[in-house]
Amino acid sequence: MDHPKAVLFDAYGTLFDVYSVGLLAEQLFPGQGQALSVLWRDKQIEYTRLVTTSNDGAHYQPFWDLTRAGLRYACKRLGLELTDERELRLMNQYRHLSAFPENREVLQVLRTRGITTGILSNGDPQMLGIAVRSAELDGLLDHVISVDSVRKYKTHPDAYRLGVQAVKKPAAQILFVSCNAWDALAATWFGYRTLWVNRYGVPFEELGTQPTRIGTSLDDVLAFFD
Template sequence: MTITTCIFDAYGTLFDVAAAARLAAEEPGQDDWAAKWPALAADWRAKQLQYTWLRAITGEHCDFWQVTRDGLDWALERQELDGNPELRERLLALYWELQAYPEVPEMLAALKSAGLNTAILSNGSPDMLNGAVGSAGLEALLDDVLSVESVGIFKPARQVYDLVGQRFGCTPEQVLFVSSNGWDAAGASGYGFRTVWVNRASEPVDRLPARPGEVLSDLTRIPDLAGA
């Protein structure tokens, strides 16, 4: 069946989640902690995701901004940086302005030129997502930004993937779903989407009941896979 709709995870897929820590470390006067930014970014992202899974399991939903702050607080404490409130506020501010990966604008433009629907489906809260999309200048290249806040549970719950068909009137087989998270791509494959895992770090495939349909190192080939 022909692909009509291309759906993208946001954080780590379109937007570089390590950018906040990297940019903060590059600012003047940050030499005392700058060497720690890769570990800080990795810890922050890991805890952010873990908290979404745990909250989904326990039914204690909150918005993504809360788990983003909670994950950062854990990461700062682990790196012995929790006594630096100015750094915390700077990192949180930068998270609203994450950089898009370099290939993103051209890739999305190719999909739009081919007449395909394009949208984000993310754990992010609407305000966070709109901030990132606006900062990256992607508004004209996306038909919609779908957030889990409309169903009150994080991915990979099936209710989240249901949002795509509800919005675009398509079947799962008509959707190409793209995520940098292996577990998300697997969950979407199990749902019935055609999937791409953007595996920038060359990690092993997760041992889950479903597997990504394609594995790429970046987003450059997405228009080809979508038939654009």
């Protein structure tokens, strides 16, 4: 099979470590940092699905707003007092998530080989812009694509289609990379070649479809070009 012509990366969880907020969460709520960061993330994703599935996107809210809603829910659920100041600090931390360490080098190698690179993310444009600049990835990406323009989140096909439209190649010639199993699954359904980066050693989804390949870090992207 030909090498992919382009590589699109999921952002949150894939290039940026969504659990890196856990340290601040632990500082603000001792003993509850991990529980808060996990529930916050779960709820954020759940909310993207609820607003996308219901009423054909009529209840869309930008990812930033859903992220804050997820934080508020998670704190209430865990019985943690989220003052305005704590919310501001946690949300600000979310704006500047740590990037996984291997990212830059992988993107650099792709660029030197002339492969088109990009992000295809649920994040809204402003969040993505700040995250990309914070992680100093801005010179390494041809496309930074937000689902915000279609007001539907992944795993809606309108969201995945944005990648095809930006790259101007068929999905089968594009490698889509995600650490989120649901994202790798749905991108496979959409028609992308896919790499699921299983950072945390968890099972893949049990829905009868497998990603093209499974790896353990973003370095495994490069094996598609051997």
